[in-house]
Amino acid sequence: MKQRIFKFLADLRFAIAILLIIACFSIIGTVIEQDQSIETYKINYPLTNQVFGFLSWDIIIKFGFDHVYKTWWFISLLIVFGVSLLTCTALQQLPALKVSRRCQFFRTTQSFKRLQISTSLRKIKLQQILFKIKKTNYSIFQQKNIFYCYKGLIGRIAPIIVHFSMILVLLGAILGSVSGFKAQEIIPKTETFHIQNILNTGQVSLIPNYSARVNDFWITYTKQSTVQQFYSDISILNVNGNEVDRQTIFVNSPARSNGINYYQTDWNLLGLRIQTNNSAILQYPLINLNPGQEKVWLTWIPTTTTLTSGIIVLIDNLQGYCSIYNEFGQFLGNLELNEIFADNFPISLIDIISSTGLQIKTDPGIPIIYTGFFFLMLSTLISYITYSQIWIVQDKNKIFMGGNTTRATFDFELEFFKLIK
Numbered sequence: 001m002k003q004r005i006f007k008f009l010a011d012l013r014f015a016i017a018i019l020l021i022i023a024c025f026s027i028i029g030t031v032i033e034q035d036q037s038i039e040t041y042k043i044n045y046p047l048t049n050q051v052f053g054f055l056s057w058d059i060i061i062k063f064g065f066d067h068v069y070k071t072w073w074f075i076s077l078l079i080v081f082g083v084s085l086l087t088c089t090a091l092q093q094l095p096a097l098k099v100s101r102r103c104q105f106f107r108t109t110q111s112f113k114r115l116q117i118s119t120s121l122r123k124i125k126l127q128q129i130l131f132k133i134k135k136t137n138y139s140i141f142q143q144k145n146i147f148y149c150y151k152g153l154i155g156r157i158a159p160i161i162v163h164f165s166m167i168l169v170l171l172g173a174i175l176g177s178v179s180g181f182k183a184q185e186i187i188p189k190t191e192t193f194h195i196q197n198i199l200n201t202g203q204v205s206l207i208p209n210y211s212a213r214v215n216d217f218w219i220t221y222t223k224q225s226t227v228q229q230f231y232s233d234i235s236i237l238n239v240n241g242n243e244v245d246r247q248t249i250f251v252n253s254p255a256r257s258n259g260i261n262y263y264q265t266d267w268n269l270l271g272l273r274i275q276t277n278n279s280a281i282l283q284y285p286l287i288n289l290n291p292g293q294e295k296v297w298l299t300w301i302p303t304t305t306t307l308t309s310g311i312i313v314l315i316d317n318l319q320g321y322c323s324i325y326n327e328f329g330q331f332l333g334n335l336e337l338n339e340i341f342a343d344n345f346p347i348s349l350i351d352i353i354s355s356t357g358l359q360i361k362t363d364p365g366i367p368i369i370y371t372g373f374f375f376l377m378l379s380t381l382i383s384y385i386t387y388s389q390i391w392i393v394q395d396k397n398k399i400f401m402g403g404n405t406t407r408a409t410f411d412f413e414l415e416f417f418k419l420i421k
Contacts, residue, residue: 010087018081025077029068032060035182035200041066070177070202082170085163093160100156103141103148106391109400115391116409117416118402124420126394129401132419133390147392155385155406162379168372176365178202183360187214188270188353192237195360210258211237215246217267217356219318230267232356259362266357269297269315272322273350281350286315301347318354388412390419 041057064071112118138149181201216233236245247255255262286297302310315322321336390403405412
């Protein structure tokens with residue numbers, strides 16, 4: 001019974017079937033947005049107008065399609081696929097490599113009929129053929145008048161390395177799913193924050209007790225006044241609040257510290273510090289007019305104590321100025337930093353309060369996955385090494401010679417004919 005189970009697991013058809021199932025669920029995880037709120041799925045996958053006629057938010061939540069790669073059944077499929085690769089390596093690949101290392105002598109000339117290429121030679125010295133074979137880097141073994149030659153044995157290791165690399169990728173994926181986490185924080189400039197807003201986490205994830213401080217945030221613009229890049233200068237703090245590391249991050253260039261990655265993802269404007277004509281510095285909150293779309297913020301600054309009249313301030317950048325409109329929507333001019341806007345109600349722009357959006361993420365499986373892909377590329381290169389075999393039997397004045405190869409058959413035939421020329 002055990003032998004049947006192991007043979008079933010080592011069967012190539014079974015491994016391909018499991019791989020196809022994993023691919024299908026991976027497609028589902030790609031099509032359906034992962035790790036979103038229930039409200040998001042209720043809006044995009046309603047019960048009344050189901051996607052594809054059957055897919056609704058309750059089915060997504062019930063079967064875990066909102067976090068496919070962290071479900072028990074997806075991880076179980078990865079484990080079964082890994083076990084299949086291990087059993088295939090143990091029961092098929094390693095014995096095949098062991099057989100390839102053995103000296104496989106042909107006892108009769110009838111065996112040459114099964115080879116890819118074979119011939120019989122007369123009036124030629126055996127020593128000349130063996131000398132040519134040795135010059136082409138074959139290893140030669142002899143038993144009396146029988147010879148066995150091979151080269152490129154390392155090419156037989158490629159399938160084993162492929163299985164090993166795929167197992168590493170599976171282990172890395174499982175480790176990242178069960179022990180990684182992802183958080184999103186919006187932090188005002190100069191503020192210190194802890195990791196609190198957790199978006200998703202694994203079954204055995206540990207949220208570290210580290211904090212960080214946003215020292216500064218700024219944006220660079222192109223000549224056309226479009227955003228070119230935005231930067232955050234952050235300090236990593238220990239449990240005592242002391243700085244242990246300081247890095248400047250921008251999009252596609254995260255900071256890495258203690259196994260945690262800090263990615264620059266978004267930015268926002270929170271308010272304006274305005275100095276009025278009586279030298280009082282007040283802070284006015286900004287409201288985003290188009291959340292999730294073009295970034296434009298607005299605030300209202302009253303010009304009377306009754307709050308019945310005032311000016312409208314619009315800002316859409318961090319270039320150090322904002323636009324002023326009256327209560328009827330008429331444009332009055334631009335107000336720059338530390339500049340006094342001389343109108344019926346003179347004001348001065350002291351500071352633009354900004355915040356940066358950081359994605360905090362850790363995935364312990366990434367190094368293992370990269371190592372697996374390295375060995376996968378290495379196995380691809382090794383697989384180009386051809387494993388070739390040549391048999392020779394001397395029967396009186398006649399020499400029988402034939403050979404096989406795993407790939408590059410045409411090149412092997414050319415090499416074979418050069419040997420017997």
